[in-house]
Amino acid sequence: MKKKKRISSTALIAWFLFVVLFLSAWNADRFVDMMASELPGITPENAKVRTDRWDSYYTRYFRFMEPLAELTGASFLVMGKKSADNYNYFKDGAGCMQLLEDDFDRPRAEKQIQTLAGAFEGRGVPFIFVAMPPRFDKEDFPVARELDFFGQHDEKMIAALSGGGIDVLDAGQLMKDSGARYLYPFKTDIHLETEGEFETARLLAEKLSSMGLEIMGRDSVFDKGSYEIVPYAFTGNLVKSYGVSYTFGGDIFELWYPLFDTDLTVTNPGLPILGPDIAAADLSLPIADPDGAAADPGLPIADPDIAVTDPDLATTNPDDVVSKQGPFAESVMNGMELRGSANPYWVINYLQYPSPYYTIVNNNNKDGCKLLFIIDSYAMRTVAYLSLGAGRIDVIDTRSDGSAEYLRQAMETGGYDAVLVAAGGKDFYNSIDIGQ
Numbered sequence: 001m002k003k004k005k006r007i008s009s010t011a012l013i014a015w016f017l018f019v020v021l022f023l024s025a026w027n028a029d030r031f032v033d034m035m036a037s038e039l040p041g042i043t044p045e046n047a048k049v050r051t052d053r054w055d056s057y058y059t060r061y062f063r064f065m066e067p068l069a070e071l072t073g074a075s076f077l078v079m080g081k082k083s084a085d086n087y088n089y090f091k092d093g094a095g096c097m098q099l100l101e102d103d104f105d106r107p108r109a110e111k112q113i114q115t116l117a118g119a120f121e122g123r124g125v126p127f128i129f130v131a132m133p134p135r136f137d138k139e140d141f142p143v144a145r146e147l148d149f150f151g152q153h154d155e156k157m158i159a160a161l162s163g164g165g166i167d168v169l170d171a172g173q174l175m176k177d178s179g180a181r182y183l184y185p186f187k188t189d190i191h192l193e194t195e196g197e198f199e200t201a202r203l204l205a206e207k208l209s210s211m212g213l214e215i216m217g218r219d220s221v222f223d224k225g226s227y228e229i230v231p232y233a234f235t236g237n238l239v240k241s242y243g244v245s246y247t248f249g250g251d252i253f254e255l256w257y258p259l260f261d262t263d264l265t266v267t268n269p270g271l272p273i274l275g276p277d278i279a280a281a282d283l284s285l286p287i288a289d290p291d292g293a294a295a296d297p298g299l300p301i302a303d304p305d306i307a308v309t310d311p312d313l314a315t316t317n318p319d320d321v322v323s324k325q326g327p328f329a330e331s332v333m334n335g336m337e338l339r340g341s342a343n344p345y346w347v348i349n350y351l352q353y354p355s356p357y358y359t360i361v362n363n364n365n366k367d368g369c370k371l372l373f374i375i376d377s378y379a380m381r382t383v384a385y386l387s388l389g390a391g392r393i394d395v396i397d398t399r400s401d402g403s404a405e406y407l408r409q410a411m412e413t414g415g416y417d418a419v420l421v422a423a424g425g426k427d428f429y430n431s432i433d434i435g436q
Helices: 002-041 047-061 065-079 106-121 155-163 171-177 194-210 377-386 403-413 426-431
Strands: 089-091 097-099 127-131 167-170 227-234 251-258 264-267 323-326 357-362 370-375 392-397 418-422
Touching: 106 127, 106 155, 106 418, 106 426, 127 171, 127 194, 155 167, 167 171, 167 194, 171 194, 194 251, 194 377, 194 418, 370 377, 377 392, 377 418, 392 403
Parallel strands: 127 167, 127 418, 370 392, 370 418
Antiparallel strands: 089 097, 227 251, 264 323, 264 357, 357 392
């Protein structure tokens, strides 16, 4: 009897290994060329970023991944599991997936922001730290009282920055205090729903106006009724290995189109401008979808020597300037809805990820306030909708290669009416480099 059980177990293991090896071989063509092309460029500084990209790409485009993920998620539901991926992901009381940031260095993050604020305020430029709306309420997610998660309401950090004299706009708390909705999480993705970022842009517009800075048409531009809202099905980046059944369904991603006249110019120095024909195929890996869903040829890293030398000039080399001008939907947005892709990653339908630096000029308000916004992807739609009221916004994403040089140049040249910082997690704070 024992011998029969041993034979059955061996057969089961052998079958499992065969399936894994078969699927790996079947998918090899999708990854070998991509990895081979990136291997020569790996350095100790970018090794983790590159390997994370490979992991994300592998998960996103692995053949037969969807049914495997759904099977895994269904088994987790049966077992009543509230965590996944070796406790990196947790499901909160509302059924939303949350990302653990177990090695978040809060004192270092606070020091980085304080140093950044001092660098600009020492040059007479107002500095605002934007605490984005949280992805969860700690009352409904008790584990977050002891552990750090992406997109949390970080009371300790907010108190430390405020106590250090930094101007903090606590968007989530302002929403909560007003009795309005203040939680806008996706169940399956790390980011916020579009309405949450739009409301943050509205609060920022009010803040900037109170400082005497010009925000065009604030009452109409930041009125939800001034937009056509189009919903799309969306499966985010937190359930690629567990399926939507684990969160009892996918999400809805809303694209908000202005119903009023808009004319903006987006300039991206040193990189192809994202649009209907060029797009980052994945939030963490800007290369082509093997099924042709995105037509991205593989975005190169910007040359850090092509830097901002004047706030009114995009680069030192006019030949490197790539721009697109037009209505909001054709300039600030990237036209992913026009390509007919299956389940596109809607978050990057806005702005110019993964570029380290780009500008948005509002041609209907060129005399409006000029802002520098330092962000990660958690605030991209906030920037997008704020650009409809501002005169110009320069954007720096510190996580991208080359951002340190742009940040240094921005500090040296100045010319901004205000500098704003908004982010969701540790990777942003760990990547801030101001040369100290």
